[in-house]
Amino acid sequence: MTSIDKSITAAEIREIFQNRHDSFESEDGRKVLISHFGTFSQDLVSSLSSNTEELLISSGDKRMVVKRLFSILIEGLQNIRLHGETDYSGRQLGYLIVARGKKDYRVIMANIINPDDQDKVEKYLEDINHYSAAELKETYLSVLTNEFLSQKGGAGLGFITTRMKSGNPLRHSFYALKNDKMLFTFDVQVDRAL
Numbered sequence: 001m002t003s004i005d006k007s008i009t010a011a012e013i014r015e016i017f018q019n020r021h022d023s024f025e026s027e028d029g030r031k032v033l034i035s036h037f038g039t040f041s042q043d044l045v046s047s048l049s050s051n052t053e054e055l056l057i058s059s060g061d062k063r064m065v066v067k068r069l070f071s072i073l074i075e076g077l078q079n080i081r082l083h084g085e086t087d088y089s090g091r092q093l094g095y096l097i098v099a100r101g102k103k104d105y106r107v108i109m110a111n112i113i114n115p116d117d118q119d120k121v122e123k124y125l126e127d128i129n130h131y132s133a134a135e136l137k138e139t140y141l142s143v144l145t146n147e148f149l150s151q152k153g154g155a156g157l158g159f160i161t162t163r164m165k166s167g168n169p170l171r172h173s174f175y176a177l178k179n180d181k182m183l184f185t186f187d188v189q190v191d192r193a194l
Contacts, residue, residue, distance in 0.1 A: 009087040012177045013037070013110070016185070017095040020108060030101040037095040040084075045077045052098055059100065061192055068165045069105050069190045073098070075158045076109040076186065084111030088179060104192055110185040118174050118182060124156055129169040136164050166190050 017037045024032050034052050036044070052073055056066040080094040087093055094111035113121070131139060140160045163170055171187035 024099045030099050032099045034098040079158050080111040105190045107188045113184045115182040128163050
């Protein structure tokens with residue numbers, strides 16, 4: 001009988017998180033405002049959201065920038081909670097990094113996904129990244145009115161909403177983890193001058 005090392009997935013994700021966090025800290029003029037690695041309870045999502053909103057308001061950015069970033073943050077954190085897969089210990093691991101630069105904010109979120117979903121997610125994100133503003137709105141309304149919404153949420157509406165609110169393409173990466181797991185990372189840029 002083969003024993004599965006249940007700590008491998010957590011250690012792998014922590015290393016990816018730490019590398020990403022460190023790369024932001026070393027970028028000229030960028031500061032990490034909030035970061036978290038681990039599980040995301042509803043209470044933690046609420047706390048992270050309100051703390052981030054307070055930091056954004058105190059930074060003096062335009063109200064529209066704060067609203068957009070806050071909306072993207074809530075959407076992403078709920079996505080981690082609703083759609084994140086669990087590791088072998090039953091933990092729904094993920095991470096969040098919010099960083100401020102001179103011209104933009106970056107929000108990076110990650111969660112475990114089923115490797116079978118990689119192609120579907122990648123194609124969907126590539127498609128909406130190439131849509132014009134009108135095509136995004138049309139797709140959003142079409143999905144909202146015509147598509148079946150899954151029990152966990154809505155047929156990709158979060159990605160469309162995030163793309164619309166950020167005004168920038170959505171970056172993403174996939175990392176193969178040991179024990180047949182995969183980490184999906186999602187990187188959103190919100191310009192500070194809207």
